Amino acid sequence: METMLLLFGAGLLAGAMNAAAGGGTFVTLPALVATGVPSVAANVSSTVALLPGTLASALAWRSEFRSFEGVSIRLLLAISLLGGLAGAALLLLTPNSAFDGILPWLLLLGTLAFAFGRQAGALLRRHVALGPGAVVAAQVVLSIYGGYFGGAVGIMMMAVWSLLSEVDIKAMSAARTLLVSAMNSVAVLCFALFGPVHWPATLAVLLGAVIGGYGGALLARMVPAPVLRGFVILYGAAMTAVFFWRAHG
DSSP states (O other): OHHHHHHHHHHHHHHHHHHHTSOTHHHHHHHHHHTTOOHHHHHHHHHHHHHHHHHHHHHHTGGGOOOBTTBOHHHHHHHHHHHHHHHHHHHHTSOHHHHHHHHHHHHHHHHHHHHHHHHHHHHHHTTOOOOHHHHHHHHHHHHHHHHHTOTTHHHHHHHHHTTTSOOOHHHHHHHHHHHHHHHHHHHHHHHHHHSOOOHHHHHHHHHHHHHHHHHHHHHHHHSOHHHHHHHHHHHHHHHHHHHHHHHHO
């Protein structure tokens, strides 16, 4: 019962973070590992548990879906589905021992992307202009990463898209929710059929995430965005340090 309450609480916090600023994976994955779920299964279960929240976000943004300059949203969607499937399959083929070594670096990458992705995109846009082909190629890589781990993948995508042109922030946010939902959905289907989903733990996190997602939307209206982002960054940095210590301590 204590374990289920811990996972429910992690889901609450993750759902609120995803709704308000993002970064829920930084909460649910460590919580699942802390309760004894092996690292690959924890990543699988975290992805499954957080899917309803991303689908709800995509539904809320549906009126803003549109193509970017020279890049069709349908093409990006197809890439996200195939890349998410490839990433999920790659995860299932990764031994727990290998993933334990990779995980701290994935957390570090996700934390850095969350902290500096938007600023990096704005800085690079002054000096670099990507063509549609480069954006499509980047989407292939990011979609595979999203199916494999996915931490801060939405921030990474928006940073890349910002190099294409002055894309409207609402269009980027809408596309982010759609494409992250697509890669997560196909990954979850793969995990449900072939993956080591720990269903009791997953359902506890999922329930908390759904409730937290609603509360997070309310929280985002009251708490300044920089405060929310700062919390996510600090939490992600702390979890990264813990997992580096766990891997090498």
